[in-house]
Amino acid sequence: MTLSFDVVAAAAGSALGVSWRPRPPAPEVRADVDQVRAAFVATAARLTELADAARADGADEPADILAAQALMAGDATFVEDVVRRMGGGAAPTSVLVREVAERHAAVLDSLDSDVLRGRAADVRQIGRMVVDELAGTRRVAPDGAFVLVDEEVTAPDLLEHADRLVGAVSVRGGVNSHAAIVARSLGVPLVVQAPSPVLDVADGTLLLVDADVRRLVVSPDQDAQAEARAVAADRAAEAAADRELQALPAETVDGTLVTLLANVASGVEARRGVEAGCDGFGLVRTELAFLTARAWPTRTDHEGQLAAVLAPAGALPVTVRLLDFTNDKKPPFADAPSLGLAGLLEHPWALDAQLTALVAVGSDVDLRVLVPMVTGPGQVRAVRERLAYAAGQLGAVPPPVGAMVETPEAVAAAPAVAAESDFLSIGTNDLTAAVLGLERTDPSFATAMTLHPTVLGGVEATVRAAAAAGVPMSVCGDAAADPQVLPVLIGAGVRSVSVSPSRLAAVRRLVRAVRLSDCVEQFERARTAESSAPTASPVRLGHAS
Ligand code: PEP
Ligand code: MG
Numbered sequence: 001m002t003l004s005f006d007v008v009a010a011a012a013g014s015a016l017g018v019s020w021r022p023r024p025p026a027p028e029v030r031a032d033v034d035q036v037r038a039a040f041v042a043t044a045a046r047l048t049e050l051a052d053a054a055r056a057d058g059a060d061e062p063a064d065i066l067a068a069q070a071l072m073a074g075d076a077t078f079v080e081d082v083v084r085r086m087g088g089g090a091a092p093t094s095v096l097v098r099e100v101a102e103r104h105a106a107v108l109d110s111l112d113s114d115v116l117r118g119r120a121a122d123v124r125q126i127g128r129m130v131v132d133e134l135a136g137t138r139r140v141a142p143d144g145a146f147v148l149v150d151e152e153v154t155a156p157d158l159l160e161h162a163d164r165l166v167g168a169v170s171v172r173g174g175v176n177s178h179a180a181i182v183a184r185s186l187g188v189p190l191v192v193q194a195p196s197p198v199l200d201v202a203d204g205t206l207l208l209v210d211a212d213v214r215r216l217v218v219s220p221d222q223d224a225q226a227e228a229r230a231v232a233a234d235r236a237a238e239a240a241a242d243r244e245l246q247a248l249p250a251e252t253v254d255g256t257l258v259t260l261l262a263n264v265a266s267g268v269e270a271r272r273g274v275e276a277g278c279d280g281f282g283l284v285r286t287e288l289a290f291l292t293a294r295a296w297p298t299r300t301d302h303e304g305q306l307a308a309v310l311a312p313a314g315a316l317p318v319t320v321r322l323l324d325f326t327n328d329k330k331p332p333f334a335d336a337p338s339l340g341l342a343g344l345l346e347h348p349w350a351l352d353a354q355l356t357a358l359v360a361v362g363s364d365v366d367l368r369v370l371v372p373m374v375t376g377p378g379q380v381r382a383v384r385e386r387l388a389y390a391a392g393q394l395g396a397v398p399p400p401v402g403a404m405v406e407t408p409e410a411v412a413a414a415p416a417v418a419a420e421s422d423f424l425s426i427g428t429n430d431l432t433a434a435v436l437g438l439e440r441t442d443p444s445f446a447t448a449m450t451l452h453p454t455v456l457g458g459v460e461a462t463v464r465a466a467a468a469a470g471v472p473m474s475v476c477g478d479a480a481a482d483p484q485v486l487p488v489l490i491g492a493g494v495r496s497v498s499v500s501p502s503r504l505a506a507v508r509r510l511v512r513a514v515r516l517s518d519c520v521e522q523f524e525r526a527r528t529a530e531s532s533a534p535t536a537s538p539v540r541l542g543h544a545s
Pocket of ligand 1: 283
């Protein structure tokens with residue numbers, strides 16, 4: 001019988017395959033203290049092994065996640081908490097392990113951070129892996145392609161079965177979990193918050209996992225199967241067309257070239273960007289690797305992260321942004337309120353650690369340094385001074401310094417900011433939200449809102465300021481990949497955009513389909529429209545025009 005469920009999409013795509021549960025329900029087990037300690041050691045070893053294999057495959061982000069989980073599994077607090085409770089002897093050991101994992105996870109769950117709540121899943125997962133070790137319930141995966149189904153799908157399970165996995169279904173978990181990050185990185189569709197009856201579906205049952213329409217279908221009928229196969233065939237044809245397109249320049253029908261850069265934060269994304277034919281990295285987000293850090297990253301921390309991201313760049317230009325712990329990207333530091341650029345400037349040792357690492361690791365690439373959340377030229381000057389100092393210490397030439405224009409203040413001061421900068425990059429995500437008085441995390445926030453006349457006025461002012469100062473400028477916010485917005489940006493004079501690697505092919509195709517004169521017309525119409533996006537009350541941008 002066909003059953004259909006609403007689910008939450010954690011990694012895009014759709015897949016048709018037979019179900020397989022890596023750990024079916026098993027009887028509770030009892031173990032002694034030595035066996036428990038050995039199970040934790042074995043779990044940490046298995047995670048390290050998977051991390052090493054992922055790293056060898058070039059999957060740096062998943063490798064980092066697994067290495068961090070291996071550290072958690074090896075952490076004495078976890079195992080000793082279990083051992084302490086074993087004294088009573090009443091409850092089976094597997095129950096104690098799950099209880100301790102749940103207690104540790106509940107602390108993370110209660111924190112006011114999506115990212116940390118996502119980490120709670122890692123703790124539960126380690127608990128399950130330890131129980132697997134104690135009970136010997138790990139199973140051998142089927143030979144053919146399958147859809148992994150579990151109470152809480154884990155990052156190690158996804159990686160371990162990556163070669164035959166076509167999709168995954170999880171009853172628990174959210175879109176920020178490590179499993180979700182790994183699924184996106186592997187390109188495996190993952191749906192979460194599936195109803196628990198899916199755990200009763202027998203192995204080998206046909207499932208249709210459609211993250212794109214947020215549906216899970218158990219035993220789909222012939223029509224649904226045929227449709228899913230047709231979608232898969234279309235995707236494969238599209239991917240083949242993208243590969244051909246990649247060799248062609250991003251040039252409008254009437255010959256205006258647009259530089260296509262990639263936004264990256266990990267080695268995997270950097271490689272995907274290069275594979276998709278990007279002209280360089282327009283935005284390397286450095287803060288994402290440190291969102292769970294407990295203190296400002298050290299020079300060594302930065303060097304480790306940067307080396308993985310910069311390795312695929314070769315001779316391409318690479319723009320690395322300084323730590324931007326703002327809005328929804330705040331780590332749990334004690335001094336969290338003063339993060340962001342202001343925080344970095346208030347903690348000179350933290351700034352120096354990143355700048356020194358950049359100069360050291362970036363000596364082999366065409367490096368530029370980008371300053372986030374700039375509100376005035378003084379901040380660019382301050383970073384330039386510290387960068388000159390860091391470069392001097394290492395006997396290197398300081399790389400160029402640019403400013404992100406993503407605050408109303410930066411737009412208002414655009415000519416002065418441009419004069420102090422070697423290049424500019426517009427962050428439409430923050431700029432649009434700030435101008436329209438919205439939170440970035442507001443569900444109603446959409447990239448098309450960048451079409452609001454006030455935001456476009458900010459883009460226009462920045463284009464003019466860059467031209468007057470004779471410095472290059474790019475747009476690195478997500479609106480640059482929005483098919484509604486990109487032609488308007490080109491019409492405003494933007495000639496370089498930086499987008500997520502997964503959007504490079506679509507953006508190249510779009511640029512090659514538009515005509516500059518039409519783009520200019522679209523820009524002028526949007527710029528002078530009454531209002532082209534639903535908004536609260538937009539702030540005024542006091543730019544000189
Ligand atoms: C932006 O604000 O548009 C941007 C590119 O930076 P982030 O999304 O990392 O804040
Ligand atoms: Mg931003």
